[in-house]
Amino acid sequence: MSHRIISLLLGIGIVMSLLLMAGRFGGARVPANQQGYEPVQPIAYSHRLHAGELQIDCQYCHVAASTSRHAGIPSGSICMNCHKQVKATFGVVRQEDEAATAEKRPRRDVMSPELRKLFTDLGLDPSKDLKEQQVTQTVAWTRVHRLPDYVYFDHRAHVNAGVSCQTCHGPVETMERMRQHASLSMGWCVNCHRDATKNGINGKRVNASIDCSVCHY
Template identity: 50%
Template sequence: MDRMIARIFVVCLLLIGVVVVAVTADFHLPGNHAGYAPTQPINFSHRLHAGELSIDCTYCHYGARKSRTAGIPPANICMNCHQDVTSSFDTMLSEKLKAIDEEREATRIISPEIAKIYRALGLNPEGLPDPEQDPEPIQWTRVHHLADFVAFDHSVHVAGGIACQSCHGPVQTMDRLRQDRDLNMGFCLDCHRNTPAIASPDGHTTHVSTDCAACHY
């Protein structure tokens, strides 16, 4: 009987353990977490757009060239293409071929994921304003979040010729975006210390700043 109780006790402990692991594995406070890859409201793929289609990172993240933040593109940037590309190439092509075969006009097929972009802009499937549908911005989940006491600026790095991938990893291979690496102070300082000196106009060479005040308010 005692062994029976002991066994039940062990099984209960195991079950609690499983629940705790399951809950914490999916639980993430915002912050500097390597590997963090939340699901997004639209199944947007960087592998498809930045990899296969080779769209430049700053075509969408145009803020990175001029400002501190890179920014997430507003839905009207998506519409530059998705006005016409209403579903995958495969789906559109097979509908075109079917239409030719059946001697009719091809119908416009909007995939469920693309339909979310239309909904966000308050557009109907034809791409025209829909009086029934108020525009509501897509609520992308933020992936990166350094502590507020760090002053990071994209534009100085882009101007300095640092590739996005040196901090964000191989984004062009990611179907779901993840924070690729720990963006801690040591990571910043390693590069600032080791980046070849920059020539200044008067012929002197300077190093990238490692002063506390360069990065902290």
């Protein structure tokens, strides 16, 4: 009798778990795959404008990509290298200039609302001269690319081997808002490593190992 109960309970357990799993795989997605993740950021920073239109080099802001494991998210002081001067888009500034000339009045300071947010977040007072002030705070960005804790990815090794940023991060120069382009799953990494060992990177022979301990330790 008791054996029947066990078999019955086990059967129910297995069916239930299969049902649950079937539900999960409806979207055909590995757990924790964040591909396409595009969170709203506290400041509407545009990679399209900076990297695409203005053609600022990625490593101007992400300073450590070729020297450290982390590419680094730029500190407020790096933003302020330019934005001490640049407080609004060129169009808005010119419009104000033209209006001031037409109305024969002194030119008013124009400031884009997003940059105003940046200045406030960095602990600066937008109503005063920015050149006189020190950055005292930092912006709490929402993280887009995140690997699990048991994966170690080193930007240096990839950047110095000639892998372009876009290979993993996608067409960043066209993204108004940052989006996770690739799946960043292990299979995706391993396929690229296999391909690089076989075909090289930009014609250069590389040894992209697929040992577990290359990433997991």
